[in-house]
Amino acid sequence: MADVHIPFGGADLNFTVDNDNLAEILSPQPSEALTDLEKHIADALDNPIGQPLMREWVRPTDTVVSDDNTRMTPADKILPPLLDRLNAVGVPDKNICCIMALGTHRYMREEEMRDKVGAQVYRRIDVVNHQWRDPVNLLDLGRSRQGTPLAVNRLVAEADVVIGLGAIVPHHIPGYSGSSKIIQPGVCSAQTTAETHLLSCKGGGDSFLGIEDNPVRRDMDDMADMVGMETIFNVVMDSHGGVVGLFFGEKRAAFKKGTQLAKKIYGVVYHEIPDIVLANSFPCDLDFWQSHKSLYPAQRMIRPGGTIIVCTPAPEGVSPVHTDLLEYTAWSSADIQSGYRQGRIKNGVAAALAAAWAMVREKASVIMYSPGITQKDKELLGFSHADTIEEALHSAFQQQGADARLTVLTHAPDMLPLPAEEMRR
Secondary structure, eight states, X not given: OEEEEEEETXXXXXXXXXXXXXXXEEOOOOOOOOSSHHHHHHHHHHSOXXXXXXXXXXXXXXXXXXXXXXXXXXXXXXXXXXXXXXXXXXXXXXXXXXXXXXXXXXXXXXXXXXXXXXXXXXXXXXXXXXXXXXXXXXXXXXXXXXXXXXXXXXXXXXXXXXXXEEEOOEETTTEEOSGGGGTTTTXXXXXXXXXXXXXXXXXXXXXXXXXXXXXXXXXXXXHHHHHTEEEXXXXXXXXXXXEEEEEEEEHHHXXXXXXXXXXXXXXXXXXXXXXXXXXXXXXXXXXXXXXXXXXXXXXXXXXTTOEEEEEOOOTXXXXXXOTTGGGTTTSOHHHHHHHHHTTSOOOHHHHHHHHHHHHHHTTSEEEEEXXXXXXXXXXXXXXXXXXXXXXXXXXXXXXXOTTOOXXXXXXXXXXXXXXXXXXXX
């Protein structure tokens, strides 16, 4: 028997698998976090990618847009030297605002925002949530070139300079997170986010995970252009939260360099198409709205008709914000999308993700082990319930047969499965 360990709820979750059944245990590539992070941040700020030095393009009012507490981006380390440089070229703290790019996540509490940016920064500048629920805080900028209606945070749209902070990892909707994703969905309306998310479901089939150039990324870049965000400070991190790369400068040039490193870190070669994939949600453990990202690497590699086991603590359940989605998550992907277009479903963001989950189920059945999600809610998601990881494995082998082959993804949300044949070409 093989002993398997996956990070789960702040500890290890341990289980055994027969050696004859275990195909592979896959994790992000080993990497070394940067030492002396402060020096590397300073070097990045002093050597922008594809852009002049800051003193040549800053203007009196700046807005810094940061991702929220569902991401590990070390904003508390990046913001102090960034603010110091803005001060040095004539932008006082009172003219700088940091907006938490929530997308349609729940609003962050004051202590969470303080922890995200650091106590010193929280005292220096205004730090606020993106108030996506209130239309008065949004500005209508028309439509993107792809026809997506764009309503964006008024503070961001009216700022002289916008600098986006975030992290680059493989992502099922835009291919990779980072860069213009901080604008859409970060600081846009729910309708804008719904349309972009639904674009990723158009045509069905597999997701855009790890595909750098795709319709969603092009749409998001166009929106960032319309808003006026030209500059990003993105990081690539390892699975333990250590920073392995820093990318500051013009958004497209800096993002391209960042995705090259992200693919090296999170791209994992698999040598066998498995019957069962156990996809662990770490580090996206807060709720299923985050841990659903574990589905797409499994979808990418599973044999059609196979079984996916999702393991997630999800202490906040399915979603503390999108509470209506369980009314239709068990529908087919086509019915969900048509339901939104016909007005039967009002929440387009939730509909888009529910359609993506349905597309996974249409390729493979899903069993969920999650102490934070009730059996009823799992069934409403269209998933099977398991009380323990052992019960989930037993059910999966019952479905796929005693000789079924299992692959384990220890950090599924941050992994990009790459077939060995592709890597040889």
